[in-house]
Each structure stands twice: as C-alpha cells, then as structure tokens.
Amino acid sequence: MKWLGVWLVLLCYSEYGYSSNTQRQPVSLYTYHYMPPYVVDSQKQIGLFYDVARFFNQHQQQYNFQVSYIPRKRLNYQLAQHEFDGVVIGVNPVWFQDREKQKYLWTGALMQDQDEFLSHRSQPFEYVDKASLYDKQVGGISGFRYHTVDKLVAEGLVNRIDTSNESRLLKMLLKRRFDCAIVSRATTIYYQTLLNTNQELHFSSKPHDRYTRHLLMPKQMKDVLQVVEPLILQLLQSPQWQQQMLLYQTQLDPQ
Template identity: 35%
Template sequence: MRLRYLALALVLALRLAHGAETVQLATYYDYVPWFVPGQPSAGFNALLASKLNGMSGGRYHFESVYIPRRRLDVLLHEGKASIVVPWVHPRFFDDPGRTRYLWTAALMDDESLVVSSRAAPLEYDGPDSLRGKRFGAPSGHRFPDLDPLIAAGAITRIDVPQIKNALQMIVLNRRLDFTIVDRSTLDALRNDPFMDAALLHVASRPRTASYERSMLVPLDKPELYRFLQGAVDALRNDRNWLAPHRRSSEHQAAPADR
C-alpha cells in the first residue's frame, strides 16, 4: 500500500512538473553573490529560484540562468521568452516611471560605491569629480550619470569581463583609476583569494543613496507578477532567508581566468 501511495505521489509530481510554466530567472551578473559560474546551485539567484519553486506549488518552474546584458535587452524587447529579472532597479532599465515593466517590492536594499586604489584614493563628489579618470566597468552595464562624461571623453571607460577583473586591476595599479561596485558584491568578494581588499579604497560618499533591488516582470505576465509579488511579500517577512547564502558566497570565487 505504501509503495502504491509513493507511486501515485510520483505520478502527481511528474504531472505537475510537466504542466508547470518554465520561467527563466535571469541575471546578467555572472559573479558572486548573485551567480557562481560552474556551480548552478550557488548564489542568490539559485537560492531565489529554489524558494520560488517551493512556493509555486507546481504552477511555475523557475530556472536560474545567466544571460549577458545586451542579449537580455534583446530578449526583453522581443518578448518571446518567459523571463523575470531579479536583483534590479527601474533605473537600470530606463524605466523610472515603472511603465515599461511590472516591478515587485524590494528583495533587498543595496548601494553603489566608488572604489579606487588605496595607493591613489579617490573621494567622490558627484560625476564631475571623476573627470580625467579611467573607469573599469563590466561590458554592457549602464551608468546613466557617467555616460555623458564618457561620451564626451572626460572619463575613459575600459570594459572588463566582470567587476572582479576591474577590482583586481585597481589592486595591481593597472590602467584603471576607479570602478563602481555595489556593496553587496564588494562584501562577497572581500575574501576572494585572488584579491586583497585591504588595497582598495571605498569613497566615503556612495555614488547612490540606498536603493531597492526588485524583480522586473514583463507587462504581458500579470498573473506571474501577482504570484511573484506575493512571494516577495512572504520573503520580506523572513529577514534571514538570504543569510546562509550571504555567508557562503563570501567564500565563493569566480574562476581566475574569467
């Protein structure tokens, strides 16, 4: 009898999985704490996918994936794939009025920092204070406040594969004067064996005030949005849901050759 019930439960689970709508939980951050290349179950994005799958009751199946920013913009514009983008803010997607996409409540708060070498520290006092400097930034990432100065040649932007590369170059005094990094990422990278955080200087004034990281949902997915909004409300009541991954991600490092 017990085996029969187990068999029925397995059949039901398979049916639910088969009928579930697959949703790509897409991040364009291919570094800790958000995503760990080669370790699909590690990082905040994978943890969020697992949490959402447990909450959906088989209605949705969320897959944690990395998609480069330029490709992600194309996919969102085409509207053909079922994609949700967590860990982002409306200004990252030119949507200050929140009219191009649906936006959930915040998953977490963060802030943007200006980081330079301790040997040549920079203090930040608005974009103009960065004139004449060399700026390392991950390819495809946007910085609306700095882009006019970059376009005018007042700031030299040097694209790097990921933020970790920019921080390493600053530590080694190679070609870069500063980079922009979020506090969540910097905290996760402090114990990276390939980077000595003691050689970095964080400007006393953040580039931005504290801001919310939410989930972007396409306008044509109102039912999915309602589910995600309820899920975020539940997660916000559990202040420690990220704590285990927050601690473990501090000891994760992306491959040195990336």
C-alpha cells in the same frame, strides 16, 4: 574560500529545496549579473538568486523557477523586439528607462544594494560630485550602465575602461590600471574575502549609487507577477532570509 563555505552551509541547511514536480510551468529567472554573491556557483546552484528560486518553488505549486544567464545586450534586444519571455531578477526600473514602471511589470523590492567607487589605497579616490571624475580613468563591466559616468564619457570628460567581469576588474584596479572602478558592494565584499584584498582597496565615502533590486517581467506575465509578489513579501519576512541578508550586507565593513 570563506564566502563559498558560507553559501554551502546556507544551502545545506536551507528550507528552500527545489520541488521535483515536473507538472509545473517552467519560468526562467534571468540574470546578467552573473557574479557573486548573486551567482556563486552555477553548477552547484549556490548564490542569492538560487536561494530566491528555491524559496519560490517550495511555496507555490504552479511554476518551476530556474535561474538562467542572459547577456545584457541580448536582453535589451529581446525586450526591444517584444521577444522576451521570462523574468529578470535583481534589477532596477531606472536601468531599463522605466522609472514610472509603465513599460514592464515590476515586483516590490527584493533587496537593497549600492555600487561603490573603489580605488587603490595608495591612490585613494573620493567621489564628491561629477567634477571629481573629470579626466579620470574609470573601470566598469562591459554592457553595464553607470548613469553618472556614462554621461561624462559622452561629454568627453571621463575615459571608461571596460572588463569582462568583476574579478578581472578588481585585479586590474589592484594593478592601478585605472583611477577607480565601480563594483556593487555585495560583489566587492565577496571578492575582498576571496582575494584577501581587505587592506588594498579604498571605498569612497560617497558611493556611485544606492538602489533596490526588483524582478522585471513583460506585461503578458501578469499571472506570474500575481504569484511572485506575495512570495517576495513572505521571503522578506522569513527569519532565515533576514539573517542571510544581514550576512550579505555586513560580512565586511568597508570603512
């Protein structure tokens, strides 16, 4: 429970306390990445995304930000129907076919991350190029998009096997139910410590993808963007946040 203890300590000593000001306009910070370390405990509000919301709430008086879960399929539907009214935290423009940032409003980068190719150490998988994946069984999360793998699946060159969450995905990988799996580095670090699997998982030298995480919002929320954008810059300059990100990125060296 090392990671949970770390988050509890960070929460208890954090400067990012929620304000009780009920006059603020509520804004939901939606995420479909309902997994550690972004969301560790929703009831106790432990996790990176809760820390971001607390920081936002302390450093402005107009909005009350609250982290909420939304399935990716529901989010896609609401965006397509122009029914979405909120902010999506921790996402990348490429995942929403908005590389040029024309369809939605986007903040600057909140953090760096990457998706790893994981395999069992007894049968290590190394990703060199797409040919490395031919005829492989690849584990993923239902509703998530993996650009390289999904193209090969559509071409009949790869078999993708989906699970409901990252914990189940890693457990199935340890049972050798597929050749490799795609999991974010941060989530893998958390579960490696929790499940004590440090010696059983192999990280490919080349990851599936490296990317930045941003906040997405519909174009009618320009007022929220104007408030949030400087808050992100302020957050990234916070020594406490920098220390927290260092822990998040280097708690365990996969190599």
